[in-house]
Amino acid sequence: MNAGAATNAGGAFAGAGHQQAGEPGGAGGDAGQAGPPLLELVDVSKHYRGSGLWSGAGAPVLAVSGVSLTVPAGTSVGIVGESGCGKSTLGRLVVGLEKPTAGDVRLRGAPVAAMGRRDRRAARYEIQMMFQDPYAALNPRMSLDRIIEEPLRARGGISRADRRARVRRLAEEVGIAPGQLNRYPRELSGGQRQRVGLARALATSPALIVADEPVSALDVSVRSQILNLMTDLQAEHHIGYLMVSHDLTVIHYFTDQVIVMYLGKFVESGPPEELFRAPAHHYTRALIDAAPDPVPGRAAAATIRGELPSAAAPPSGCRFRTRCPAAQPVCAEEEPGMRTFGPGHQAACHFPLKEAVSA
């Protein structure tokens, strides 16, 4: 399948047409069809002003630094990296909770920032968000039916009776019994709350759901229920997912294209099988080695140590060099460019773990 592509600079185009969300569509994606991809980030940066506590001089913190990616309709793109790498900021930029300092977020080819008020409002309902802790995202004073109904009411143009009917359908779809709809978030388990969060995200028939650690807080048994549900919803409604997670197994299982992020930049991207089996970047390798594997006696290895350096003063050259086992003097002097290692597989490293293919 032709999934997303990602780079740090310039646009990347993995063409895929769009199919109206909410309509039944094949899960196979619509790669090959002409037209702009569902979501595109073109050279997007987000800088925060230094707060003073961490960066006394008030140097700007480069949370996201010139990244580009595409999410074709109906596919899933995953972003992995340690906390502080900018992956959550990226998710917030996509749903419009943050505005990029530079670059474009495009929905079906149209830059969101250049849209008129009406279009931007419509775009907002097409991109929804799922949070790690749905409890924090659900209004504790609202009953479940009102929580799910709220985005519909906010958007307007639908009668109360139709809204009610839709809420019941959504609840049924995510596995919430109709009798539970008058309950409140505090009465629910973590898994049920995540189902409500999903129903709410689905209310406006979005084409894209940004899922920030959607299953990290859940028990393993519930985790698989939610992932099964997200997969079903994708097949049924042709939803695209941008999944942000530090859990490599979830990303491997769920996504079609994986992007590895370090200190605001993409260091590697590729199809999950290849990226996790034979990564090119030392950072990706270290993440894989550190991930716990449920095989007795096989302890994860801490191949990299220390903390992520401050995003206000990133290391010169390759940002990973201060923790990299293979760093050489050149890594401090020159920032490595993206090179191709296979179909859809790119990495930025001076001393990659495998040979680049001459493009």
Add this chain to the structure above:
Amino acid sequence: MNAPATGRREETPVVAPVLQVTGLDVDIRLPSAVVHAVQDVSLEVWAGETVGIVGESGCGKSTLGLALAGLLPPEAETRGSIRQGGRELVGLRERELRAIRGAEVGIVFQDPMTSLNPTKRIGPQVAEALRLQRGASKAAALRAAADMLDRVGLPRPREQLDRFPHELSGGMRQRVVIASALICEPKVLVADEPTTALDVTTQAQILELFDGLSAELGMATLLVTHDMGVVAGHANRVFVMYAGREAETGTTETIFSAPRHQYTGALLGSILRMETPRKSRLGTIPGRPPDLTVPAAGCPFAPRCAAASGDCTSQLPTASAEDGHRWSCYHPLGIQQTEHIPEAQR
């Protein structure tokens, strides 16, 4: 690792487990009901070994951890016995427990902010237990604190001594909590989801440190976690809890390769692995753990169990054992079902 395997006990100089729990019940009294959070739990932990306590949320594993750490709330009523280093913990007063905590038993919880005093600098906080429990001088305790911060992988430990918790990242704070728990080199460490909030890179470092201290100091670790990957890599034995009770216990090898209890099987079947085929249908456990205010007549897992039959709902299964592997299930996995005659029908 110098963990004495159950079968090799006579070869080691250790004569008694560092922690011995027998028939432990913990009831939490709420205004409207009583939660039977831990029921009839028996467990031994030997010096140098790590026991993983696993189960879904609400299975009682955290309450068990609190009981072992002597940190149960006043609403809790405890019966049975917890012996630690020849001393009975059940029935001790808060004052006596306080002397044990920190010195003999180190404690680490998931959220570092609940364990750290936000108004106190890192150095004195980490050094506190050493000052209180061992009467160390201020300067010596601070030196030891810096050493321990270095061992848990905190960068520039000496500079961190004067900082406040809010000046550190989450991962750094958790390392401070871990340093505080380990500073007196406790005999037992109770760690409840110690690395759940951390990045995998930091998690791997912290777990390596725990392993190192177990080998070096003979520290026994109770690792309470829902992460089967962490347990597989770091625990010598696994204690699977369900509805406040022991469902199954055995060596990590046995539990992962030949689980007996249907619940353990279902739990292992729902883990996502790198080998799991992408986008395949994942195994799940239907329903949710039972309400612990209502005592179950039969096996508490029966309502969610694919193998449950009539006898499962009528009487609690008794434990079967084989070479230190113990399970309580009427339909054990990997055993011919025809041999089994339920208690109720005998």
